[in-house]
Amino acid sequence: MEYRTLANGIQMPLLGLGVYKMTDPDETVNAITTALTNGYRAIDTASFYKNEEQVGQAVRASNIPREEIFITTKVWNDDQGYDETLRAFETSLKKLDMAYIDVYLTHWPIEGKFVDTYRAIERLYDEKLIRVPGVSNHHQKHLAALEHSANTMPMINQIEMHPYLQQHDLRAYCEERNIAITAWSPLGRGAVLMDERLQEIARAYDKTPAQIILRWHIQQHVIAIPKSVTPSRIKANHTIFDFVLTSEDMEKISLLNQNKRFGVNPEYSDFAKHFK
Numbered sequence: 001m002e003y004r005t006l007a008n009g010i011q012m013p014l015l016g017l018g019v020y021k022m023t024d025p026d027e028t029v030n031a032i033t034t035a036l037t038n039g040y041r042a043i044d045t046a047s048f049y050k051n052e053e054q055v056g057q058a059v060r061a062s063n064i065p066r067e068e069i070f071i072t073t074k075v076w077n078d079d080q081g082y083d084e085t086l087r088a089f090e091t092s093l094k095k096l097d098m099a100y101i102d103v104y105l106t107h108w109p110i111e112g113k114f115v116d117t118y119r120a121i122e123r124l125y126d127e128k129l130i131r132v133p134g135v136s137n138h139h140q141k142h143l144a145a146l147e148h149s150a151n152t153m154p155m156i157n158q159i160e161m162h163p164y165l166q167q168h169d170l171r172a173y174c175e176e177r178n179i180a181i182t183a184w185s186p187l188g189r190g191a192v193l194m195d196e197r198l199q200e201i202a203r204a205y206d207k208t209p210a211q212i213i214l215r216w217h218i219q220q221h222v223i224a225i226p227k228s229v230t231p232s233r234i235k236a237n238h239t240i241f242d243f244v245l246t247s248e249d250m251e252k253i254s255l256l257n258q259n260k261r262f263g264v265n266p267e268y269s270d271f272a273k274h275f276k
């Protein structure tokens with residue numbers, strides 16, 4: 001495993017399992033169990049995914065010490081605001097059945113609320129109920145608003161990122177402020193895997209396109225959280241620590257950028273409508 005050192009010195013695994021759209025409880029527990037057995041030490045969930053109970057259950061059943069596993073969860077759009085976030089956190093903690101959460105994120109920057117939401121996350125950090133405060137889907141304007149009000153800036157920004165959406169400007173902005181990037185939909189929801197140029201690079205390394213993309217993320221110190229319920233894929237997605245992409249191949253992948261999104265764009269003020 002390779003790690004990213006966050007602004008407070010905590011080391012976060014560069015690869016984790018995403019569990020969005022895992023709705024069947026048994027399938028979810030099985031996927032997380034397979035991941036933990038194959039070396040994963042980070043799980044990315046959210047109250048919105050409705051599977052925090054299964055995450056807690058699988059972590060306990062693994063018998064891996066709790067402090068060796070990095071758990072991320074997020075406060076959903078309907079629960080934002082200062083008091084609401086504190087309450088939502090309590091609910092997540094209960095569902096996970098854990099004493100603390102490693103990373104707690106504002107899921108989306110809800111206008112008029114995200115600043116207060118983050119104030120509550122800072123409080124949870126001060127009270128040592130979380131180890132890392134962070135946000136998700138925050139663009140420069142959202143982070144700039146937090147810069148005015150926060151004592152401790154977010155240490156993570158989780159954003160959509162894959163070879164077709166490389167987020168150069170936002171990443172540079174975050175890196176200047178020591179905010180680590182986590183890539184959601186790191187495989188472009190599977191769609192990027194069909195790219196002929198990626199397949200050609202994969203053949204040269206005797207790896208799969210997914211392994212090439214994940215290696216490309218972590219080689220830039222971007223945390224990647226691919227989702228899979230398929231045991232062979234969960235295992236293969238983790239087998240990326242035994243090779244290194246050359247700078248020429250890193251550059252070739254950088255040229256695949258098309259600023260193409262598979263998810264919602266947080267830039268537009270009405271983005272939250274997409275979740276109703």
Ligand SMILES: NC(=O)c1ccc[n+]([C@@H]2O[C@H](COP(=O)([O-])OP(=O)(O)OC[C@H]3O[C@@H](n4cnc5c(N)ncnc54)[C@H](OP(=O)(O)O)[C@@H]3O)[C@@H](O)[C@H]2O)c1
Pocket residue numbers: 017018019020021044045107136137158159183184185186187188189190193208210211225226227228229230233234236237263
């Ligand atoms: N913060 C946010 O707003 C936000 C938004 C979206 C997602 N996320 C997080 O990011 C995680 C990942 O994103 P995502 O689920 O949207 O997309 P993704 O990880 O890019 O892609 C997942 C899809 O790729 C398939 N897949 C996985 N590994 C594969 C492989 N080696 N070969 C072929 N296909 C493969 C999966 O299929 P199978 O499962 O059938 O194997 C699934 O259909 C989520 O689970 C969630 O934790 C966060």
